[in-house]
Amino acid sequence: MPIDPHGLLLALDYGGTKHTAALLVRGEQKWLAHARTFSPPGADARYDQAAMLRMAHELLARHPGRLAAVGVSFGGPVDAGRGLVRLSHHVPGWEETPLRDLLQAEFGVPAAVDNDANVAALGEWRYGAGQGCQSLLYVTISTGIGGGWVLAGRIYSGADGMAGEIGHVVVRPGGAACVCGKRGCLEAESCGPAMARAAQARLAAEPATGAHLAALAGGDPGRVTGKLVAEAAAGGDALAQEVLDHAARMLGVGLGGAINLMNPERIVLGGGVTKSGDRYWQIVRETARDHALPQMRVEIVPAGW
């Protein structure tokens, strides 16, 4: 189906619990309108799909215009070629859902579906910190760690649509247990919850070194988050600093391996954990450089969006 060059675009982002819909005029970078909804615990794919459609139709009703196309960012593995959601690691019931075809039938316009990290990589390449480069690895360090490649101006998604899963590259053999069943995956060492778990374990073992962090958490180690670890580190907490430094080093090890394998021109890092300050970035960059061959130059930069 050709896409109407003057119509509206509907952008849908299906997250683990947070879903966003936005309308924009083609060729413009500013939203015309957007809406957000949160799923209750236990929501399944059917619930999320209905909530998203309701939200999208409300947006369209408030902003008359000709819809041209629907673009979808999905938080899980997608077969983009067939527009098929393979599964969600967080929401049950998404297995093999033909989301592209469902949306084309619903809205009567072309739709495209891809994994959220791939879509973010393309977005950074087109509008953000990846502009002008030929090969880009985008990595988001947040509740989990995911990534996507843009090579020669296109998303590279691999044979099963799964390329970019740097979060499950083992960076510390025998290390922390990962949701995927392995040990020492980058995600298990460096994502926000991994920092929180590491800090909690250390706090229990040696409370004196993490006094500032413990105070920030109101005295309840169970309330420690990755964000609090970064805050405590910035405030001089030695325990939090060590936990944050370890997460940065492990990320650098993972990026170094990716550099050796693919020699990308630029690596763009997004997600909340990357807001952990200059020292975090310095360790990530130094470790990545130390783990890659010296002939490979690469810029490691923060996401623009």
Add this chain to the structure above:
Amino acid sequence: MPIDPHGLLLALDYGGTKHTAALLVRGEQKWLAHARTFSPPGADARYDQAAMLRMAHELLARHPGRLAAVGVSFGGPVDAGRGLVRLSHHVPGWEETPLRDLLQAEFGVPAAVDNDANVAALGEWRYGAGQGCQSLLYVTISTGIGGGWVLAGRIYSGADGMAGEIGHVVVRPGGAACVCGKRGCLEAESCGPAMARAAQARLAAEPATGAHLAALAGGDPGRVTGKLVAEAAAGGDALAQEVLDHAARMLGVGLGGAINLMNPERIVLGGGVTKSGDRYWQIVRETARDHALPQMRVEIVPAGW
């Protein structure tokens, strides 16, 4: 320059000490003729270039016909876009040599230059075990470990022409010292000389467990090679089997990381070490699968050439 569709192709392979030239008729896979020369210890780039040109001109003199193009496989980093050899890790004097332009001036026909692993990847994709696939990682496990990517029918060489350096991905932090200065690189754990060094160290420490290997080496641990380790393992030598198993496991770890990052359709393994038997291949495949996400299917197959 357009390439004469009916002429001869001259293929040149510059190795560390072994250099090969071959002539073939375009579109045919069989050599018309080939020649090989070995450089003496201490030879530099100037020596190797002269030896190669002499050999090529002799081939051409013996096989009259119109030369159409020259294709070069170079054992070191190459900027293929500019036809520039960046350096050789084995032969001094290659730094920033414009080999493509030198050959075009010498032979008066178009020339193309790329890294040997990239060229091997393309060869396997076109004529070997990679035929028909969309994304291919080729890895050679030999004196060193190198690799190359073919994505969508083209060599993917990265921002500095260095993509595919899986040999310098760290698979065992703090492991064996690597020529690149790091520790625990795949090359330092799994190449032929790495197996030899590991076996020699073990033989010195516990000679009783490696009696068969020691006998194969004529009682001189200094003569142990990777090939002898594989032979001794096949003959039931426990020490050699452990060394070989470790090399296979480390290769599987490295491949698992590459699978997570790039989700290639196929991985083709070449080089002498891959001739180490069924158990070697089984460990490589199992470890790679165990280190990649289960949604990623990938075939790991021996090189066809």
